[in-house]
Amino acid sequence: MVNINDTITKYLDCLNIHLEKPSYNYLEQICSAQLNTYPFENISKLLYFRNNNYSNFEIPSFELFTENYCEYNFGGTCYTLNSNLMILLKGIGFDCYHVMLGEEHLGIIVKIDNKHFYVDCGAAAPFFKPVHLNNYENISLFGKDEVYILPEEPQRNKYKYVRYTNGKKSGKTWHFNSRKEANVSDFNELIEKSNKPNAPFMTILRCQLYQIHKQRSVSLVNNTFSIRYSNGETSVQTLSSAEEIRAVISEEFMLPKLPVQDAIDVLETLNIDIFTQNTN
DSSP states (O other): OOOHHHHHHHHHHHHTOOOOOOOHHHHHHHHHHHHTTSOEESHHHHHHHHHTTSSOOOOOOHHHHHHHHHHHOOOBOHHHHHHHHHHHHHHTTOEEEEEEETTTEEEEEEEETTEEEEEOOSSSOOOOSOEEOSSSOEEEEETTEEEEEEEEEGGGTEEEEEEEETTEEOSOOEEEETTOOBOGGGGHHHHHHHTSTTSGGGSSOEEEEEEGGGTEEEEEETTEEEEEETTSOEEEEEOOSHHHHHHHHHHTSOOTTOOHHHHHHHHHHTTOOTTTOOOO
16 A cells, blocks of 8 residues: 655655655645646646547655656646645645636646745746735736736635746636635536647647746647746757657656657547647
8 A cells, every 4th residue: 555655755855855744845845846847748648648548647645746756757737636636745744735727627726824925837938936915916927928816806716827838818717716625526527628630739738847946848739849047048849759749858858758649649649740839
């Protein structure tokens, strides 16, 4: 039988941080380490799909999630990353619960000293610090990527999540009630839809990771590799082969175990050619 405490120790080792008592500063350490360690990627998603005979998959258990990072450099997308992060937080003593944003995104609320903080390491967004939910505008940013958590009706605990990239609104505006607790099971139907062959993260190759020690974020969308720097500068490179993609994942992302070729093969099975598909 797997000992969850052993898994917590392994998870913290992956993050390269020590066990401490719950506090805001410690939570900030965890958020930053998480975004710089576990990639936001759908490579594992495609392989879980394949390994389950091209049908739906369940979110990997806490033990499997941690083991697969060590073995394959797997991270995940929203549901996998934030659900397992909350298991870690609860396991080391934080008072927290899930919250649903926009009827689709899984976030985390952490309570510290009677204050509520929004935590999110599952959106490839720059939440390096917990966001204190109050009456004021909160902004989390990296370069020209800006995410606002804005009060709508703070007296009723209602907020909205708005993201801008290069000054333009990116994605949907997510509304949420910070005190309305959610369970992962509330997302079962959404998770099922997200694993259909035509779902957004089943039709592309995606990987993103922050590298704060280099003041940059690296991103792969199909065969387009980009680096976004904290000063706002961006470089973009088009990759022409699977070998070039593997090299970038290994040398630039520093994720040499990530089985990119296997994910490309799954996409080909789904009639997706990452070298001809338009990602604009």
